[in-house]
Amino acid sequence: MERSICKIIVMGEEKVGKTSLLNLYVKNQTLSKMYKQTVGAEFLSSVKSVSGLKLTAQLWDIAGRQTFRQITFTNLYKGADALVLVFDLTDLKSFENLDGWLEEFKLSVCTQYIKNDLGDSRFVRLPMMLIGNKCDLVDKRVVTREAVEQWCQSKSKLSIEYFEMSAMFRETVTGPFDSYLLPAIVEYQNRHHQLEELPQSPRLRSIPSAKDNKKGQIY
Numbered sequence: 167m168e169r170s171i172c173k174i175i176v177m178g179e180e181k182v183g184k185t186s187l188l189n190l191y192v193k194n195q196t197l198s199k200m201y202k203q204t205v206g207a208e209f210l211s212s213v214k215s216v217s218g219l220k221l222t223a224q225l226w227d228i229a230g231r232q233t234f235r236q237i238t239f240t241n242l243y244k245g246a247d248a249l250v251l252v253f254d255l256t257d258l259k260s261f262e263n264l265d266g267w268l269e270e271f272k273l274s275v276c277t278q279y280i281k282n283d284l285g286d287s288r289f290v291r292l293p294m295m296l297i298g299n300k301c302d303l304v305d306k307r308v309v310t311r312e313a314v315e316q317w318c319q320s321k322s323k324l325s326i327e328y329f330e331m332s333a334m335f336r337e338t339v340t341g342p343f344d345s346y347l348l349p350a351i352v353e354y355q356n357r358h359h360q361l362e363e364l365p366q367s368p369r370l371r372s373i374p375s376a377k378d379n380k381k382g383q384i385y
């Protein structure tokens with residue numbers, strides 16, 4: 167089976183549940199009530215079969231607290247194949263700050279391609295997933311679906327899909343990741359290859375399978 171790698175950046179305010187969601191998705195870890203802040207960025211890896219491809223998803227869990235992000239993670243965002251934005255349905259501020267996160271990410275994606283003017287078009291086509299987390303806390307919910315839909319409408323040029331999740335219920339998490347995000351990434355990578363006729367970019371190159379007796383290169 168052909169292999170490929172993708173890089174997914176996961177962002178959002180502190181305490182919205184980014185680490186909890188990723189631990190559940192990748193490690194099937196049940197929700198811990200104890201909060202342990204992410205410092206800097208953490209990395210998780212998951213291998214899935216998508217459209218006949220063995221896809222290694224590199225998931226980058228970015229600290230929500232500004233002081234824990236070393237001034238800028240511009241280099242870390244480079245080469246991203248997808249963006250996952252997370253907010254907490256019970257925390258209005260985490261929803262209102264989505265624009266700031268999107269801007270931080272956009273600046274980095276657009277400037278890296280500034281030389282050949284690809285920045286904006288790449289950003290517009292990049293698969294993005296917006297997650298309203300903690301949907302189990304029905305009584306504490308303060309962000310309405312209408313407000314989220316309005317926000318998505320204001321970004322209608324972008325490829326954003328919205329899902330509500332709970333880090334307590336695995337199926338709310340695996341469904342959108344496996345059925346929407348990963349297939350969208352494979353399509354995005356294929357499209358880039360065709361539309362931009364880039365020379366075989368190392369990030370898009372298939373990794374030789376184990377039987378080729380070679381080591382796969384990531385970057």
Ligand SMILES: Nc1nc2c(ncn2[C@@H]2O[C@H](COP(=O)(O)OP(=O)(O)OP(=O)(O)O)[C@@H](O)[C@H]2O)c(=O)[nH]1
Nearest residue numbers: 180181182183184185186198199204230300332333
């Ligand atoms: N009820 C409920 N609690 C959740 C959910 N997801 C996370 N939590 C709780 O919210 C708190 C913060 O979760 P984290 O996953 O650490 O949040 P984070 O976004 O990684 O935070 P930073 O690392 O600071 O950016 C923890 O106490 C979790 O137990 C959820 O879906 N439902």
Ligand SMILES: [Mg+2]
Nearest residue numbers: 184185203204
């Ligand atoms: Mg965290």
